[in-house]
Amino acid sequence: MTLTNLRRMAPIMLVGVLTLGMAQAFTLEEFTFEDPARAGEFRDLIGELRCLVCQNESLAGSQAGVAQDLREEVYRMMQEGKSRKEVVDFLVARYGDFVLYEPPIRPSTYILWFGPFLFVALGAFLLLRTLQRKKAEPEQDLSDAERARLDRILAKTGSAQDSNPTNNAP
Numbered sequence: 257m258t259l260t261n262l263r264r265m266a267p268i269m270l271v272g273v274l275t276l277g278m279a280q281a282f283t284l285e286e287f288t289f290e291d292p293a294r295a296g297e298f299r300d301l302i303g304e305l306r307c308l309v310c311q312n313e314s315l316a317g318s319q320a321g322v323a324q325d326l327r328e329e330v331y332r333m334m335q336e337g338k339s340r341k342e343v344v345d346f347l348v349a350r351y352g353d354f355v356l357y358e359p360p361i362r363p364s365t366y367i368l369w370f371g372p373f374l375f376v377a378l379g380a381f382l383l384l385r386t387l388q389r390k391k392a393e394p395e396q397d398l399s400d401a402e403r404a405r406l407d408r409i410l411a412k413t414g415s416a417q418d419s420n421p422t423n424n425a426p
Contacts, residue, residue, distance in 0.1 A: 287331045289334075289335075294334065298334055301334075301343065301344075303316045305330070305356065306354065306355055306356065307320055307326070308326070308355065309322050309323070315330070329347075330343055330347075353365060
């Protein structure tokens with residue numbers, strides 16, 4: 257194969273490689289149920305379960321291999337006639353509350369549920385306390401030395417602005 261032929265084939269090979277990568281994408285069409293209600297329950301359930309390796313994606317939306325394995329596990333369990341609660345309990349027992357988008361309220365998850373409110377309350381408390389202290393402290397007048405220094409600085413700035421005609425106000 258010559259270099260010219262290789263250059264002509266490069267775009268075709270690139271499309272082939274990209275197409276091959278998309279061929280491994282997982283779809284939900286492979287999971288079929290005889291009962292449409294059961295199929296809807298499956299889709300709802302995998303939409304409520306979190307992918308273990310993805311950042312904030314459900315099992316339904318994730319393309320990770322682990323998500324596909326979990327979808328197959330949920331499908332197998334539902335085909336065996338297990339209830340939604342049994343499937344969720346199995347996954348929580350194996351992977352912990354992380355697999356749920358809304359973990360239950362229990363002592364181990366209090367920080368997840370109530371932590372943001374505590375941080376907001378703490379921030380509001382600190383802000384109010386700072387404002388009250390600032391309000392309680394009287395502003396101090398400038399000392400004679402500070403006032404003389406300020407007058408010198410303003411005089412220098414004023415004379416610099418007077419000498420520059422572009423800075424003068426009309």
